[in-house]
Amino acid sequence: MDRSFLDWPFFEDRHRELAAALDEWAGAALPVDHGDVDAACRGLVRDLGAGGWLRHSGGEVLDIRSLCLIRETLARHDGLADFAFAMQGLGMGAVSLFGTAAQRGWLERTRTGAAISGFALTEPGSGSDVARTATTARREGDGWVLDGEKTYISNGGIADVYVIFARTGEAQGARGLSAFLLPAETPGLRVVERIEVMAPHPLAHLRLEGVRLPADALIGEAGSGFRIAMTVLDHFRPTVGAAALGFARRALDEAVIRVRERQLFGAPMAELQMVQGHIADMALKIDAAALLVYRAAWTKDMGAPRITREAAMAKLYATEAAQQVIDQAVQLWGGDGVRRGTMVESLYREIRALRIYEGASDVQKLIIARNILEGA
Known part of the structure; x- marks a missing residue:
């Protein structure tokens, strides 16, 4: 995978170290068997807790760049692992940000994987x-x-x-x-x-x-429930974009492998200019999505009280772009791309819900437009 984005000024050394360590862990531990989804999720929460990764999911201060890097990395390896991590954070987001000391006692359990x-x-x-x-x-x-x-x-x-x-x-x-x-x-x-x-x-x-x-x-x-809900979503919407980014990066990797190995008209598919154009479009969408996701995360980590516009842009663009990237990967894989059990087919099913949950794409457009019009 292209990791050059980690050199962007959005990140500190601790973020680069986190991404590298998690990628190594995920490469050994993921994917898991999804046959029994409940058991798989329980096991993932337990393992993520034992590995220390869930300590980033809650607390009085949330580092959004870390959350995004973790979700992107997990999504690239296993969509269910990303889901398991994300829900420990989103589920306890209101407690992390607004809970009393007694209520935060639950964080001791969710951050270790002892509770879901x-x-x-x-x-x-x-x-x-x-x-x-x-x-x-x-x-x-x-x-x-x-x-x-x-x-x-x-x-x-x-x-x-x-x-x-x-x-x-x-x-x-x-x-x-x-x-x-x-x-x-x-x-x-x-x-x-x-x-x-x-x-x-x-x-x-x-x-x-x-x-x-x-x-x-x-x-x-x-x-204050609406304010609490919207504040929680402000924090976690960029991470939805990050998960989409992880799916898209995996799709690009799978597409590159396919076009380099697959022969078409007597040569690797990668030598066809139209195929090269598709690869370029996919890479462009991924970098644009990454810039929006990590701009939103960096802005919040730098102390911005609200990132409503930045979070909505990140979530909207990254999820829509990932859908297009994954669809193109399926196309480049041809018939095998829709064969159940292949990675690109799995990604195709994983990405669709991200354009709906935590605010559907059309709702994100309304949020962005209203934010701009109110500030005009």
Whole structure:
């Protein structure tokens, strides 16, 4: 793989050392067998914790460049490993950034791989439109009672703890939401459906029926849930772009191997100018995506309070570009490119969801446009 991007001024020596060490670890430990997805994810979280990689996934200060480098590296080796790492960070993101000392006790478990976390925001009637959240949390005595449904919840069914968002009614729309820390064994929380998707990920539809939580389960202040959710996504959206970048780099590597080895019209495919043009286009998209991803990460690490525009650009461009790069890799592989079990076929299934979760591509365009128009 081309590692020249690590020489860019976005990075410090510690980032280069992290990328090299993780790449060596991943080369020996990945990929894993995806036959039993739940078992694979549990094993990956355990192994990532034992290797010390999960220590980067949470804490009062998140180094976004490290998160991006880890996700890019893991995605290049095994998409499920990237998923397992990412959810330990996203799932506990609200606790890392807004949790009390007692709530951060969960980080000791998620950062070592002793517990699995989940982020429960999406509902059947509200995906990207978080303001339409219908799950409710009402005060009762000195605690809260939650009712509602969440769907497409990553790690649903295997998580030990969730951060869940519910309407507490301080105001209409987005200003009336709050975030709660919800242990998975809490009575009233049920997994009503496991959701199978094209790439192997543990997802579930959850139902909350009279779920009782103590007062100290509230993360931050009542009514601050939307701000918490958006702040968490600001931190983690660039890492989605980084995962897409890892998939795209692997696709380019596989395409280069293919065109150098495959004979066409009496010569390697790599000698055809049209093929060279495709390789150039793929490399160009990858470098442009990397610049946007690591600009966003660097900007946040340098102390910017918000990186809404930079994060949206990174997530949008990197995921869309990776889809195009992987599609071109499949094309260069020909019939073998759609054969189940080949790397490019696997990448083709892995990349599609990244253009949807944590804000679909069209929503990212709205975020970028509104940010520009508000500042005009």
